[in-house]
Amino acid sequence: xxxxxxxxxxxxxxxxxxxxxxxxxxxxxxxxxxxxxxxxxxxxxxxxxxxxxxxxxxxxxxxxxxxxxxxxxxxxxxxxxxxxxxxxxxxxxxxx
Numbered sequence: 001x002x003x004x005x006x007x008x009x010x011x012x013x014x015x016x017x018x019x020x021x022x023x024x025x026x027x028x029x030x031x032x033x034x035x036x037x038x039x040x041x042x043x044x045x046x047x048x049x050x051x052x053x054x055x056x057x058x059x060x061x062x063x064x065x066x067x068x069x070x071x072x073x074x075x076x077x078x079x080x081x082x083x084x085x086x087x088x089x090x091x092x093x094x095x096x
Contacts, residue, residue: 001013003078003079004078005048005074005075005078006074006078007023008022008023009021009022009023009048009052010023010032011041011044011045011048012032012034013041017037017038017039018037018038018039018040018041018043018044019034019035019036019037019038019044020034020035020036020037020038020044020047020048020051021033021034021035022035036048036051045075045079048075049068049071049072049075052067052071052074053067053068053071056071
């Protein structure tokens, strides 16, 4: 699964983990570099949110809070279609 977040970051998965990737240019070509690894999608989203806040240019608490709000909106918009489609998947396990 590949979840684009913005022009610089995306979250991808394999069968074992969720990965935050950052776009980079290498030898004149763009590709994605894996940066952080998480066991859950929730952990990856939280980790990316924290990374984006730390990398922001906020210099005051007010600026930081505005960045948090902007980042939360970006993440929410990127994830909403994915979360909605997951609700339609059949349930697995023994709880049925």
